[in-house]
Amino acid sequence: MTGDALAELSNNLLYSAMVVxxxxxYCYTAELAFGSPRRRKAVEPQVRExxxxxxxxxxxxxxxxxxxxxxADASDEAREARASRLGRVAVSLTVxxxxxxxxxxxxxxxxxxxxxWGNMFEFSVTGALAVTGVFLLLLTxxxxxxxxxxxxxxxxxxxxxxxxxxxxxxxQLVPALKSVWLVIHVTAAxxxxxxxxxxxxxxxxxxxxxxxxxxxxxSRQPSFMDRLPAAAVLDRSAYKMHAFAYPxxxxxxxxxxxxxxxxxxRYWGWDPKETWAFITWMVYTAYLHARATAxxxxxxxxxxxxxxxxxxxxxxxxxxxxxxxxxxxAGVG
Amino acid sequence: MVDQTLTSAPAxxxxxxxxxxxxxPLELARWAWRQLTSMxxxxxxxxxxxxxxxxxxxxPQRSVDAARAAxxxxxxxxxxxxxxxxxxxxxxxxxxxxATYLLLFVSLVGCVLPRSRAHLAASLARPPKAPRNxxxxxxHATTTTNRTPEDAIADARSALKARRxxxxxxxxxxxxxxxxxxxxxxxxFHLSLVxxxxxxxxxxxxxxxxxxxxxxxxxxxxxxxxxxxxxxGPLADESSMAPFTVELDDLKVRYQESxxxxxxxxxxxxxxxxTASPDAEEKSxxxxxxxPLKVDGVKVFLLGNGYAxxxxxxxxxxxxxxxxxxxxxxxxxxxxxxxxVKVPGTSPQLGFEGVFLPTAVLDPQAGPISxxxxxxxxxxxxxxxxxxxxxxDGTPQSVYSLDKRGMTQVTGTNGxxxxxxxxxxxxxxxPSGETLTFDGVRLWTSLQVSRDPGVTPAxxxxxxxxxxxMLSLFVRRRRVWVRATxxxxxxxxxxxxxxxxxxxxxxxGLTDEVRELTxxxxxxx
Numbered sequence: 001m002t003g004d005a006l007a008e009l010s011n012n013l014l015y016s017a018m019v020v021x022x023x024x025x026y027c028y029t030a031e032l033a034f035g036s037p038r039r040r041k042a043v044e045p046q047v048r049e050x051x052x053x054x055x056x057x058x059x060x061x062x063x064x065x066x067x068x069x070x071x072a073d074a075s076d077e078a079r080e081a082r083a084s085r086l087g088r089v090a091v092s093l094t095v096x097x098x099x100x101x102x103x104x105x106x107x108x109x110x111x112x113x114x115x116x117w118g119n120m121f122e123f124s125v126t127g128a129l130a131v132t133g134v135f136l137l138l139l140t141x142x143x144x145x146x147x148x149x150x151x152x153x154x155x156x157x158x159x160x161x162x163x164x165x166x167x168x169x170x171x172q173l174v175p176a177l178k179s180v181w182l183v184i185h186v187t188a189a190x191x192x193x194x195x196x197x198x199x200x201x202x203x204x205x206x207x208x209x210x211x212x213x214x215x216x217x218x219s220r221q222p223s224f225m226d227r228l229p230a231a232a233v234l235d236r237s238a239y240k241m242h243a244f245a246y247p248x249x250x251x252x253x254x255x256x257x258x259x260x261x262x263x264x265x266r267y268w269g270w271d272p273k274e275t276w277a278f279i280t281w282m283v284y285t286a287y288l289h290a291r292a293t294a295x296x297x298x299x300x301x302x303x304x305x306x307x308x309x310x311x312x313x314x315x316x317x318x319x320x321x322x323x324x325x326x327x328x329x330a331g332v333g
Numbered sequence: 334m335v336d337q338t339l340t341s342a343p344a345x346x347x348x349x350x351x352x353x354x355x356x357x358p359l360e361l362a363r364w365a366w367r368q369l370t371s372m373x374x375x376x377x378x379x380x381x382x383x384x385x386x387x388x389x390x391x392x393p394q395r396s397v398d399a400a401r402a403a404x405x406x407x408x409x410x411x412x413x414x415x416x417x418x419x420x421x422x423x424x425x426x427x428x429x430x431x432a433t434y435l436l437l438f439v440s441l442v443g444c445v446l447p448r449s450r451a452h453l454a455a456s457l458a459r460p461p462k463a464p465r466n467x468x469x470x471x472x473h474a475t476t477t478t479n480r481t482p483e484d485a486i487a488d489a490r491s492a493l494k495a496r497r498x499x500x501x502x503x504x505x506x507x508x509x510x511x512x513x514x515x516x517x518x519x520x521x522f523h524l525s526l527v528x529x530x531x532x533x534x535x536x537x538x539x540x541x542x543x544x545x546x547x548x549x550x551x552x553x554x555x556x557x558x559x560x561x562x563x564x565x566g567p568l569a570d571e572s573s574m575a576p577f578t579v580e581l582d583d584l585k586v587r588y589q590e591s592x593x594x595x596x597x598x599x600x601x602x603x604x605x606x607x608t609a610s611p612d613a614e615e616k617s618x619x620x621x622x623x624x625p626l627k628v629d630g631v632k633v634f635l636l637g638n639g640y641a642x643x644x645x646x647x648x649x650x651x652x653x654x655x656x657x658x659x660x661x662x663x664x665x666x667x668x669x670x671x672x673x674v675k676v677p678g679t680s681p682q683l684g685f686e687g688v689f690l691p692t693a694v695l696d697p698q699a700g701p702i703s704x705x706x707x708x709x710x711x712x713x714x715x716x717x718x719x720x721x722x723x724x725x726d727g728t729p730q731s732v733y734s735l736d737k738r739g740m741t742q743v744t745g746t747n748g749x750x751x752x753x754x755x756x757x758x759x760x761x762x763x764p765s766g767e768t769l770t771f772d773g774v775r776l777w778t779s780l781q782v783s784r785d786p787g788v789t790p791a792x793x794x795x796x797x798x799x800x801x802x803m804l805s806l807f808v809r810r811r812r813v814w815v816r817a818t819x820x821x822x823x824x825x826x827x828x829x830x831x832x833x834x835x836x837x838x839x840x841x842g843l844t845d846e847v848r849e850l851t852x853x854x855x856x857x858x
Contacts, residue, residue: 169593175601175622243806250802254795261788263623265542265634265781268533270397270425272390282383286376293372311383323390 006111007170013104014125014163020097021132021156027090028148032224035083036076087145094152098132105129112170117186118177120320124162127316128155130194138198144237146228150201181259188252192245193312199241200309203302206234210299235298239291242305246284253277272323276315283308369436370443378437385433389424392416396423438530445523452516460499463506463814467830470814472847476855477824482817485827485854489815492853496846498813507815515835518804525798532794536787541565541574543782548641548658549775552580555631555782575629575784579607584776586638588707596666596706601635603778620780630784637779639663639670642689642713642771646676649766654678658775661689662733667703673735674715674769675722682722683767684735687715689774693754701754713771714754717743717763810834811843813850827854 105126109116116122135151138144173182210231212220220226228234256277261267268274287304290296356364368374393401402422406413413422420427467473478485486507490500498509543560545553553559555577565571587600603620609628618626626633641658648654654676661672668691676683692705693712701714721739724730743763745751753761755771762768812832820826831847 171589171592171594171597172599175598178600179623181623247799247802247806250799254799257795258792259623262625263634264636265625265632265783266785267788267791270386270389270394275386275390279383279386282379282386286379286383289372289376289379293376295373296376319390 003111003113003170006107010104010107010111010170013100013107014159017097017100017104018156018159018163020093020100021152021159024090024093024097025149025152025156027086027093028145028152031083031087031090032146032149032227034079034086035224035227036080087148090148091139091145094132094136094148098129098136101125101129101132108170112172114173115183115186116170117182117190118171118173119168120166121162121168123186123190123316123320124158124166127190127193128158128162130190131155131158131197132194134191134194134198142237147198147201147205150205151198154197154201176263179259179263181255181262185252185255185259188248188255192248192252193316195241195245195248196309196312199238199245200306202234202238202241203305203309206231206238207299207302207306209234210302235302238302238305242284242287242308246288249277249281249284253281272319273315276311276319280308280311280315283311366443369440372444375437375440375444378433378440382433382437385424385430388421389430392421392424394422394424396425434530438527441523442527445520448516449520449524452513452520455516456513459501459503460508460510460812462503463508463816464830467814467816467828470830470832472831472833472844473829474847474851475826475828476851477820477826478854479823479857480817480825482819482825484858485817485825486815489817489827489829489850489854492850493813493815505816507813509813509815510811511813512808512810512835514804515808515810516805518801518806518808521801522798522805523801525794525801528794529791529798532787532790534787535790536566536785538566538568539570540783540785540787541569542784544636544779545782546660546777546779547579547581548660548777549581549584550658552578554578555628560782569784575631576610577607577628577631578611579605579626579628579633579780581605581778584638584778586707586776588705598706601638601778603635605633630786632783634781634783635778636781637663639777639779640668640689640691640708640711641775641777642672642711643773643775644674644685644713645770645772646674646679646683647768647770648679651768656772658777660732660777663706665703666706667692668706669703672733675724675732675735677722677724679767681719682724682740683763684718684720684722684737684740685715685769686718686735687713689713691774708774711774712754712756714752715761715769716750716752717761717769719743719763719765809842811846813843813847815850815854827851829854 105116108122108125112118117126131151132155135144135147205228209225209228212223212225213231229237256274257267260269260271260274283304287301287308290301290304393405395402406416406422416422420429424430464470480488482505486502486505489507490502493500493507493509496511498511499513500507500509502508542564543557544562545560547553555574557563557571557574582604584604585600585602586598589595589597589599601622604617605620605626606615606617607626607628608615620626620633620635622635625635639660639662641660643656643658645656646654655674655678659672659674661670663670670689670691672687672689674685676685688701690701690703690710690712691707692703692709693701693714694704694710696702701712718735718737718740720741723736723739730736743751743765746764751761751763755761755769757771757773760768760770811834814828814830816828818826818828829847829851831843833843
């Protein structure tokens with residue numbers, strides 16, 4: 001297959017992935033909207049397993065707060081079964097979309113004869129893949145299906161932006177990008193951004209849930225938010241995501257510095273891209289510290305996490321396109 | 334500063350209540366120190382540093398792009414005065430930026446040193462005694478076994494030791510703790526950042542950076558006088574610079590030939606010969622982007638490139654008065670380049686100004702422009718000036734522009750300004766009889782030569798910081814207690830309890846550990 005045919009295949013695979021993502025998103029949303037609002041499986045503490053060994057478990061479960069499942073009636077159960085089936089379909093579709101998406105990136109890489117991380121279009125497409133990848137990986141360990149809508153929506157938006165605005169033909173790289181550090185630095189940055197996106201989604205969910213939980217349980221309006229875990233659980237999951245992404249982001253910055261030293265003769269030069277990577281790092285550093293500081297836990301820390309994500313987005317969208325610097329690889333003309 | 338449960342003095346988070354009598358200087362100093370090293374101050378400083386870095390990415394910085402900064406200042410003179418007063422053209426070396434990060438580092442050291450002491454003490458101490466009521470701990474389980482209480486404790490001890498817990502038996506109860514590396518990592522991370530700052534400062538003080546433009550076939554040596562720009566660190570020693578020489582043999586640039594990105598550079602290869610010292614053997618190296626030449630702790634990087642058309646100027650008698658390549662500066666992506674030829678050896682002196690076009694096209698609107706960056710149809714379009722170049726009084730002058738104050742433009746026989754487009758080999762003759770021949774084109778490259786003795790220490794500090802960070806985030810610190818008591822039925826009651834000491838742990842891993850241990854203890858012997 002020639003390079004051009006492969007490039008076309010890559011584009012077609014990407015369009016197909018977008019369609020499948022869109023259908024998956026509807027399914028996730030439908031599960032949230034039509035399922036029984038009383039489902040709170042994710043909250044159930046694993047500590048209960050202690051009972052299995054025939055001991056007398058005595059535990060304090062800090063995570064289980066909020067509504068206790070009332071006696072579910074038959075119609076509620078049928079409704080729940082339908083919703084849950086939709087949720088499982090959504091996950092299968094996400095897996096399919098991920099495969100198509102991955103195939104598109106591989107085809108693009110083969111057609112250009114290089115790692116496909118050389119311009120805004122390619123960063124966006126691969127970044128979106130990282131978000132889905134992290135989400136699917138997380139699904140194998142935790143019940144985070146509730147996040148589906150909040151994950152697939154940004155993935156679709158990113159891909160839409162990539163296809164409509166950033167699209168660049170498959171071509172060779174500018175000389176500065178021809179380095180093994182392209183793989184190391186950009187991969188780390190993309191993986192970190194995938195995890196941070198999930199963490200950001202959880203922080204937003206936390207902020208909404210936390211506000212909701214301030215109303216006494218009995219006077220709350222039923223909402224799809226009832227299907228999400230309790231605020232404390234969301235907060236902790238978000239923290240785990242951020243704590244996991246933070247060293248990867250740190251590594252990406254260090255790898256970038258090593259590369260910059262090789263390519264431009266200085267490891268740190270306050271190029272706008274470097275500056276904003278630093279700002280993002282500082283804000284997430286503040287987030288990690290805030291969670292350990294009296295008076296800053298909870299909402300304020302979550303706001304910092306959101307701010308961190310905003311600086312990341314700024315670096316990605318505004319700096320790449322509008323600010324002049326050494327990192328002008330956007331290829332958006 | 335990373336995790337909550339290990340934060341040292343709780344007093345730090347509680348500002349002392351204001352007392353009616355004024356504080357004595359020492360008390361005031363202590364109060365100020367506590368404020369500075371508190372987590373809240375650290376948090377504010379972290380945030381401030383992030384904020385302080387922002388303007389430098391929006392206002393052109395002299396250290397990053399001096400030309401853009403100068404252009405901005407020329408276009409906005411009033412604003413520029415204010416920017417200058419606020420150090421906005423050099424944010425990252427400004428007093429207020431330095432103040433922010435230095436305060437942050439003082440706060441960091443003030444927080445980390447007492448914690449290092451505390452951690453050292455904790456590392457030497459035994460795990461704390463078992464609480465009286467193990468049932469009150471977050472993770473707790475009981476089982477029975479036919480082992481004696483002593484045997485049960487001994488078995489639990491070896492089981493926990495095998496899991497690399499630190500164990501201690503006090504009053505028949507077992508205490509175990511694990512995950513000290515978490516705090517070690519946390520401290521290493523923070524102290525490595527101090528090391529990193531020192532390494533950066535070291536490189537800045539002792540290093541130097543220089544730029545030089547080299548045309549194919551010419552050479553330069555590592556001396557201050559050979560360089561076009563020279564930026565030494567405050568403590569750089571000019572007398573002991575590595576005595577190497579580099580000669581550029583040949584530069585090859587390849588461009589994208591088709592498609593949307595047509596004309597984008599794809600490869601730069603500069604073949605150089607260099608000698609590390611006057612009596613050393615000559616070596617050859619292919620200099621590429623991402624592959625700098627390393628000589629004696631100094632690195633030579635490929636920065637940019639352009640064309641240097643070769644001109645020969647003859648006087649009225651046909652004698653050569655000037656000959657050689659003249660670097661022209663590229664102005665756009667297709668290498669439309671501008672430059673001047675100065676001929677001080679004629680009387681009156683001659684100056685030529687013009688553009689060099691690697692692939693020339695005469696555009697009806699834009700005039701002569703280049704449509705492709707590589708040499709496909711090279712043309713030099715020149716106009717001539719006569720008079721005084723202004724170079725004789727020794728005032729330094731740009732080699733890329735003419736000082737036209739003492740010069741008049743040469744007009745052709747038709748009375749209009751003389752403008753001529755020359756292909757390789759073509760000659761332009763002035764009405765006064767002098768000639769300029771466009772002999773051919775060579776390439777030039779601009780090189781950056783830099784020495785930064787801080788690079789290796791900075792990398793070491795960064796790697797250390799990353800390692801510390803991973804330990805501090807991923808090692809779980811937890812305690813486990815086991816108590817065994819003889820029951821009435823002749824069996825032994827074993828209580829196992831655990832306490833996670835790390836935030837956001839959720840006790841999941843610990844729950845598994847406690848369960849596994851309980852299962853092991855429930856087996857009858």
